[in-house]
Amino acid sequence: MTSETHRSVTEVIREVSAQLExxxxxxxxxxxxxEDELAALRQAERxxxxxxxxxxxxxxxxxxxxxEERAALAETSRVAIFDVLSAQNRRLVQRAHKEKTRWEExxxxxxxxxxxxxxxxxxxxxxxxxxxxxxxxxxxxxAASKEVALAHQTSRLRDLRRELSSLMHQxxxxxxxxxxxxxxxTIEPVSENELGVTxxxxxxxxxxxxxxxxxxxxxxxxxxxxxIYVYLRQTPMKTGHIHVGAHDGLTVLELDVVTExxxxxxxxxxxxxxxxxLMRVSDLxxxxxxxxxxxxxxxxxxxxxxxxxxxxxx
Amino acid sequence: xxxxxxxxxxxDVADQLGIRRTEVLRLRVCxxxxxxxxxxxxxxxxxxxxxxxxxxxxxxISEASENQYHGSLWLLPILQVFIDxxxxxxxxxxxxxxxxxxxxxxxRILQEMTYCLVRDQxxxxxxxxxxxxxxxxxxxxxxxxxxxxxxxxxxSISEFMDSES
Numbered sequence: 001m002t003s004e005t006h007r008s009v010t011e012v013i014r015e016v017s018a019q020l021e022x023x024x025x026x027x028x029x030x031x032x033x034x035e036d037e038l039a040a041l042r043q044a045e046r047x048x049x050x051x052x053x054x055x056x057x058x059x060x061x062x063x064x065x066x067x068e069e070r071a072a073l074a075e076t077s078r079v080a081i082f083d084v085l086s087a088q089n090r091r092l093v094q095r096a097h098k099e100k101t102r103w104e105e106x107x108x109x110x111x112x113x114x115x116x117x118x119x120x121x122x123x124x125x126x127x128x129x130x131x132x133x134x135x136x137x138x139x140x141x142x143a144a145s146k147e148v149a150l151a152h153q154t155s156r157l158r159d160l161r162r163e164l165s166s167l168m169h170q171x172x173x174x175x176x177x178x179x180x181x182x183x184x185x186t187i188e189p190v191s192e193n194e195l196g197v198t199x200x201x202x203x204x205x206x207x208x209x210x211x212x213x214x215x216x217x218x219x220x221x222x223x224x225x226x227x228i229y230v231y232l233r234q235t236p237m238k239t240g241h242i243h244v245g246a247h248d249g250l251t252v253l254e255l256d257v258v259t260e261x262x263x264x265x266x267x268x269x270x271x272x273x274x275x276x277x278l279m280r281v282s283d284l285x286x287x288x289x290x291x292x293x294x295x296x297x298x299x300x301x302x303x304x305x306x307x308x309x310x311x312x313x314x
Numbered sequence: 315x316x317x318x319x320x321x322x323x324x325x326d327v328a329d330q331l332g333i334r335r336t337e338v339l340r341l342r343v344c345x346x347x348x349x350x351x352x353x354x355x356x357x358x359x360x361x362x363x364x365x366x367x368x369x370x371x372x373x374x375i376s377e378a379s380e381n382q383y384h385g386s387l388w389l390l391p392i393l394q395v396f397i398d399x400x401x402x403x404x405x406x407x408x409x410x411x412x413x414x415x416x417x418x419x420x421x422r423i424l425q426e427m428t429y430c431l432v433r434d435q436x437x438x439x440x441x442x443x444x445x446x447x448x449x450x451x452x453x454x455x456x457x458x459x460x461x462x463x464x465x466x467x468x469x470s471i472s473e474f475m476d477s478e479s
Binding site for chain 2: 112157158160162164165168222229230233238282283
């Protein structure tokens with residue numbers, strides 16, 4: 001207290017000012033430190049964001065490339081599968097041609113033999129006579145009489161066909177080498193309880209056209225469809241509508257199955273039913289045709305935007 | 315030489331019954347339950363036709379009437395048969411019987427008109443193992459009566475007829 005008496009106010013103010021200056025300077029330095037720290041962090045943030053952006057771009061690029069690779073792989077596999085099936089189709093067409101000739105010759109010979117039996121011979125003569133002599137004159141008779149005459153001819157033909165029917169089922173076993181065919185099956189979920197079933201067959205896409213002849217190709221298609229209908233019969237659906245279409249020149253069958261069962265179970269059942277049905281029927285076997293149902297991932301068969309052409313045209 | 319004596323094929327039967335070949339196969343499995351040789355007997359054809367209720371409605375109308383109908387003019391006589399036969403609600407008839415046996419163009423017209431009435435919910439479609447079935451919707455029997463008596467024509471039908479003319 002005594003010493004204070006020797007100091008002037010000016011000195012005290014100077015001291016306080018010096019102290020204040022010192023503290024201000026310390027505060028400023030601390031603030032600078034914060035700013036420096038913040039600036040460094042902001043820079044680091046910018047660097048990280050730039051890094052994230054670069055990574056995102058790279059990821060996007062990779063995803064796009066993967067999608068393209070998958071599409072290319074799908075296209076490659078689709079082309080490869082369709083090439084194999086088309087080659088199998090060519091062999092089937094050749095076999096169908098041979099089979100048709102053989103079948104017609106065999107049956108004609110059998111019919112010729114059977115018609116030597118007097119009763120059948122008489123009926124056949126009546127059919128021929130009607131066709132060659134009576135039919136050309138029918139336009140001049142009354143419509144009712146014409147109808148009766150035609151009905152009679154139809155009935156005679158039915159009788160003859162019935163009597164000859166036992167000959168038609170006994171086809172000689174084939175001696176040709178076997179033609180092995182793949183029936184491609186793919187099953188994909190459509191909705192929660194619905195599965196889309198697709199078969200691609202080594203059968204020409206025009207085989208069901210109204211002007212197409214019925215050959216071994218159609219027999220194969222018919223038998224696969226029957227197999228699917230037999231499968232459906234034991235499901236709660238009981239039956240269903242199979243869409244017949246074409247893709248790259250081959251026949252594609254499509255069907256929606258409403259089911260609670262797991263996709264693997266349905267796949268296995270359809271494969272089993274169709275395979276069993278094809279093995280059981282004699283017409284393909286007798287013609288030297290052997291089939292196998294091959295289950296393929298849908299992504300390997302059709303890209304998302306690909307659809308069958310002329311769906312359900314017949 | 316013996317073509318007529320050869321067994322009936324799937325396409326022969328399809329032509330004979332006026333249905334698609336795929337439908338013949340479906341019926342073979344559903345009705346005849348026969349999946350042996352693909353040679354179909356006349357008896358099996360008859361069995362399939364009976365099971366699936368296949369016949370031609372327009373033939374039935376032509377036999378019973380002296381009037382000649384054509385194209386869209388078939389619609390009202392056909393609906394009259396629906397009323398007469400009581401094909402209402404769950405009592406149904408096979409849908410393609412409506413246009414079976416008609417020339418392609420007439421069949422198309424009747425098919426389109428049928429679908430107009432289905433969209434209007436005047437007719438109702440059912441799926442069955444006998445094939446696609448159709449009947450008058452229970453609550454539209456009066457509408458169909460009005461149509462047959464010429465008091466009412468659904469706008470969808472008149473629009474369709476306008477677009478065809």
